[in-house]
Amino acid sequence: MLVMPVTRIQLDEADDTGAFYYVSFKRIPKEKGWLRFLEEDGKISAFKMLQALREIIKQEVKNIKDAEVTVARKKVGCPAITLQIKNPPSEISVDIILTLEAQQSWPLSTQGGLKIEQWLGTKVRRNMRFRSIYLVAKQNKSEKVLRGNTWRLSFSHIEKDMIKNHGNSKTCCESDGPKCCRKGCLKLLKYLLEQLKMKYPKELEKFCSYHVKTAFFHSCITWPNDSDWYLGDLDHCFQQCLGFFVDCLQKSQLTHFFIPQYNLLSLEDKARHHFLSRKICHELNNGFPVFHENY
Template sequence: MSGRGKSQSVRAKSPEPAHAKNPVRAKSARQPPKEPVKDTKKETQQITDESKPKKTKEFKQPKLTTEEKAPVPHKCVEVKTGSRMVKKGHSVDSNPNKILFTTIDQLTIKKKHKSESASIVNDTVKRIMDHMKKCTECFKDVNALRTGSYYENLKISNPDEFDVMLTVPVERVDIRLFGDDGAFYSVAFKRGKHSLDRFLDEDNTISASGMLTEFRNEVKKCVKILKDVRLEKKKKGCPAVTLLINGTGTVPISLDIVLGLEVRSSWPPFTQGGIDKIDIWLGTKVKKEQKFKGYYLVPKYEGKGTVEREGVCARDAWRISFSHVEKSILTNHGSQKTCCEASGTRCCRKDCLKLLKHLLGLLKAENPSLSKFCSYHAKTTLLHACCSRTKDSDWEAAQLGLCFQQLLEDFEGHLKDGMLPNFFIPSHNLLSSGHDRKSCQLLARRIEEERNNGFPIFHKSVGTTSITSP
């Protein structure tokens, strides 16, 4: 958003939020509400049922035709369905970009599959939320924050991984740095009583492991009677309670329920120089809005993985999380407000990320020594890239080939340097733990190889690949 508003307070947006955010939307006349809605569902149902058919038609008509007729700009026409036109010649063909468009097409989640998974997941989440609100004391105020690739429309291949953070608001807390790279913190109460007092350690900080254990028990309680759901074994240092759900004949769904503390205060000093880079890309106003939303802390152990570093004893702490901001800026990723909207120009930022995630998944499947790399590395690389190539015209949909090449070169650069700063905490190097120099170099070489040879690996398989989270 090119800073056009100069309003100081973010709250001041209330009078015209829709317009401010998206002028296009403002065009469509809003249907004035009809009859006041009655209490009972039955009555509501009847009213809608009677009046629905007519209205639906009115609204859909103009849309249908345009949607059906107009070719979606970013899809290559010849490649369109995958089922019809695509020849399975494994040679590198004349248009090297073709394989990219084809691959994107094949990574797209099928509507029916998505629908099935969504309903299963939503039922489960609703059940957990109800349980937390009604049957627990310390988790009764949780809110569900849907995050991760599925909810960012970046999930590829199968709708089989979902992330939901259940956030507990905390007030009057003292956030203290824990460790030296700015990613970990401990949380203490300033004064007064709080419903989380029972998790206090001897040093008056909230015990991450204690709270997570309790949280896990509550989740366990309420999914116990569900036959299709089972709990994955607790992994040390993992902030999520992972549920494995067997859908009807489909791939099992893994649903991460993450405990998070919601902190509504200004961001810690270690965030400086991180999100500030979006100024040129998205504007300072957007940055302010994001910062205003606060941040989250998820239970995570510090000091695990590498035992080499002496002196740092493994103690539990909270890791800072900006999942909500990631989601927000990825869904609203254009320098222009109309980027990727019907009336605007389509870009390929998200397609590039999907391809990178896919490539990484394939390379990992091929070589176990790359297991430490994860999709968050890919996402972070894209965020950095968006800050250096800030204009929407730098990411024209038709230039997918070039943009992807460039993004891969970026990634190779990070790997060769052994340095990929966390986008929000620049001093936190995502390649610092468990990524030895050798595996970084290896991955960089493999990517370069693919990039220079027309991505043979994309030709080989379109099988299901998924990248596990850190």
């Protein structure tokens, strides 16, 4: 994340998901550099900022001599600027995501989300909600006129914390504490979706790791105790998480973990949801053959 701190901003909902916003300054910012990124109506343009950042990165990449680095082609609706780094023995890609950070209250749409009281505790939830809000430059596809000036709430900093400090008890997975399989489950969920996407790229193009990560977090609050996630029960816990995800796919309903009114599974994609649920059920019933296939 490339984080840009902003102060005294106003958020106006861009749609009914509670996730997408128009962002504007309550007062004209002292830093005049911001003015070039404002629309006529005062909204901060995600498109203009991304365009400027892409140009800066393209120029800087030319100065890298000890590795072959290129900027990947722009993907429609994707908030990331991707660098591809070719340097033996392997090739990696790095996503740079433009993010606004504001130290102010979380929007109303988040009020009923983050239901971690039984899992991580009321105090942890309260502390998390006192942290800054992050907004990533993300096009809202439901806009009638695609102007590229919408921003989407991001909770990746909170998600990292929850994965890192994942125990119902404070000693979970510490050097002298009991070990659990939560992280192992999340890795397997991501890997399974990754493998299925490689096998069925066209049918599963709209799915991403965020879908299984959200299902994983919901599983963590469905089974909040460390005793539900013993390390030796990885196989059982993984299948339990998958069962939860399949149920979401069959209903075309996966609630955003932080924004309860936002369904991550669009109802117009029901056929895709059912396709993925069938493929996962096939894997479940046949010992996960996709884990042993090469593409």
